[in-house]
Amino acid sequence: MLDLLRNNKVVAGILAFIRIYLGYQFIHAGYGKITSGAFDASGFLQGAIANSTGDHPAVQGWWATFLEHVALPNADLFTFLVQWGELLVGIALILGLFTSFATLMGMVMNFAFLFSGTVSTNGQMILLAIFVIVAGANAGKFGLDRYAMPYIKKQFNNRKNKHKKETAIA
Structure with a gap:
């Protein structure tokens, strides 16, 4: 099964559709937040913290503590990270980069x-993303990764070989 996910061209095509679907979902969410100008993570964070109490809390205490002491005081940063993170992840997934x-x-x-x-x-997107992660390079075969990853690997190997030569001379 793992070999099929990582090496099969038909599966690479299916993964491209999954990747593009996920990318669209992220772009749609991020672009909407950016262009509306109304997105502010602080309301979401306060709601999540409020849902950490009661008989059947929807948010676990350890996560609520993180939200209350780290995320909420930095709500402007988290607002920026969420909207631009969603947009950039979406673009990268659609391009296969x-x-x-x-x-x-x-x-x-x-x-x-x-x-x-x-x-x-979110659960559905995580499930689909697991297939993309497990497939590795095959998920980006029909995208810009087909060109970018060999180039990056070549540059990395050139630097590694240069470092080895410099170390051998010294």
């Missing part, structure tokens, strides 16, 4: 939303 990293960052955001008590499509 740094696919694994973009998918991982999207998963981090989706888990943060889930931890904060929001269900929506």
